Amino acid sequence: MFKYPVSVLVVIFAQDTGRVLMLQRRDDSDFWQSVTGSLEAGETPLQAARREVLEELAIDVAGEKLALEDCGKEIEFEIFPHYRHRYAPGVTHNREHWFRLALPAERQPTLSEHLAARWLDPAAAAALTKSWSNRQAIEEFI
Secondary structure, three states, X not given: OOEOOEXXXXXXXXXXXXXXXXXXXXXXXXXXXXXEEEOOOOXXXXXXXXXXXXXXXXXXXOOOOOEXXXXXXXXXXXXXXXXXXXXXXXXXXXXXXXXXXXXXXXOOOOOOOEEEEEEEOHHHHHHHOOOHHHHHHHHHHO
């Protein structure tokens, strides 16, 4: 089954420190990012954002009554060539919806899809990621 080329990006930050949570990918240990994931059939971007945070970090946004905010921005980006096999033949671009999630304080998440997590000041987090869209989301909304 191929991934749907519409996804969410959830930038997570701690209200007490202002720092951003960055996650190290398993399939590319030099790639650090925020929570991301493709929409599933029939899912809204908000539903996908909640699901991805729960799946990747074991943080229950609704259960904890956390402030998950739709940034009101979506962008289109070219899918890295080495990830295109995950999509239907001919798909080269993805539409990404941006969210931000405020946690009251930094915490060590339970990782299921990443190698490591780091809390960094926004400038360092933006500089660390290879993704221009992730960098821009951090710079614009944190």
